[in-house]
Amino acid sequence: MKKVSIIIPFYNCAYIDQALDSVFKQTYLNIEIIVVNDGAIEHTEKLIPYLNKIVYIEKENGGTASALNMGLSRATGDYICWLSSDDVYAENKIKNQLAFMTETNGFFSYTNYHLINHVGSVTSRGIGIYYPNRIQMLKEMYKGNFINGCTVMIKKEVFDYVGTFDESLTYTHDYDMWLRIIKQFVVYYINEPLLYYRVHEKMGTMKHARTIRKEVKRVKATHKSSIQQVIAQEQAK
Secondary structure, three states: OOOEEEEEEEOOOOOHHHHHHHHHOOOOOOEEEEEEEEOOOOOHHHHHHHHHHOEEEEEOOOOHHHHHHHHHHHOOOOEEEEOOOOOEEOOOHHHHHHHHHHHHOOOEEEEEEEEEOOOOOEEEOOOOOOOOOHHHHHHHHHHOOOOOHHHOEEEOOHHHHHOOOOOOOOOOHHHHHHHHHHOOOOOEEEEEEEEEEEOOOOOHHHHOHHHHHHHHHHHHHHHHHHHHHHHHHHHHO
């Protein structure tokens, strides 16, 4: 029975208990829950009821990428998932996605998802994006990140090929990682909403939009030539 490690970076997030509850409600039981406290000073009391049921790591604040890398270094699962502390998994997220990964022998997959607001009400349904043509997917991913990181499931050995998250990227470490992965592995999509992505006023994508735009430009510059090379190779087939 395959083990799935779920890494939850935590930093001053009031929704952490809801994220954890959604993990403990999973219908697939062979999971490892790793919470990485990235120097939080607020809402840490919400972790107390869960401490004897999770792998709990405390570290100095270094950003989400550093928290994910710390979690990866401790993960013992065959597959890796990531859940932001303000988001919520559907109860069958791990079961259904793992079944799909096993059936396809996939190394990387992501899913459809819903949007929720600060009180957990669904505001938009099924907003995932997928491009079935590999060339189109490469081109569109280079334009911008359309993969929600908390919907992914990754075979752990993928990181042996592409490396860990770039800790110098505060907000676009996921975009950089997906570009690295998409160049080497087939990307699968599950058209089933298995995540509830919370949109609220304190989320980083709203507070740090200017910095994110700068980082996106940097990531694109880093991958431009290699993405073009892979597209050329695909076109030549």
